[in-house]
Amino acid sequence: MGNLTTAYIYGSPHNVVGASTATFAALGLLAGLQFCGATARGLWVEVKRAFLAVAASLGLFAMLGVGERSDMLAHASGLAVGLGFGLLLGHFVRRPVKPPAQAICLLATVATVAGAWLLAFRH
Numbered sequence: 001m002g003n004l005t006t007a008y009i010y011g012s013p014h015n016v017v018g019a020s021t022a023t024f025a026a027l028g029l030l031a032g033l034q035f036c037g038a039t040a041r042g043l044w045v046e047v048k049r050a051f052l053a054v055a056a057s058l059g060l061f062a063m064l065g066v067g068e069r070s071d072m073l074a075h076a077s078g079l080a081v082g083l084g085f086g087l088l089l090g091h092f093v094r095r096p097v098k099p100p101a102q103a104i105c106l107l108a109t110v111a112t113v114a115g116a117w118l119l120a121f122r123h
Contacts, residue, residue, distance in 0.1 A: 001025075001081040001085075002018075002021045002022070002024070002025045002074065002077040002078035002079075002080070002081040002082070003016065003018040003021050003022070003074070003077075003078075005077040005081065006018075006021060006071070006073055006074040006077050006078075009073060009077075010073070016071065016074060018074070020065075020070075020071070020074065020075060020078070021071075021074040021075060021077065021078035022078060023078070024061065024065060024075045024076075024078035024079040024082065025078040025079065025081055025082035025085075026082060027057050027060060027061075027079060027082060028057055028078065028079040028080065028081065028082025028083035028084075028085075028086060029082040029083070029085055029086040029089070030053075030057070030082075030086065031053045031054050031056070031057035031082075031083055031086060032054075032082065032083045032084070032085065032086015032087040032088075032089070032090055033086045033089060033090045034049075034050065034053035034086075034090075035050040035051070035053055035054055035086070035087060035090065036050075036086070036087060036089075036090025036091055037050075037090060054083070057079065057083070058079075061075060061076070061079050065079070
């Protein structure tokens with residue numbers, strides 16, 4: 001979604017691989033999940049930890065995602081989309097996912113990445 005957002009904003013002549021956007025999306029996803037998990041417990045110390053996770057992801061974005069030759073819009077959109085999905089997922093999923101479901105998610109992820117590369121090589 002972060003790569004789609006970036007492509008939509010830049011328009012058709014913009015070509016990117018999107019690995020760094022996906023990395024920032026994963027960072028945002030983890031921050032969103034941490035935020036929801038900590039705020040669900042409701043203790044003040046936990047709420048401060050929840051905001052610390054989001055602040056840490058923004059700090060990593062500032063250190064690693066902004067630079068002279070970096071695609072700042074792609075990194076920011078990846079982080080924003082990941083954070084949004086993490087908050088949404090953390091709101092609905094309160095228990096850890098069981099190992100069989102994690103295995104299915106792993107296979108789906110590998111198939112998606114492999115399929116994307118096959119399509120890229122085909123064109």
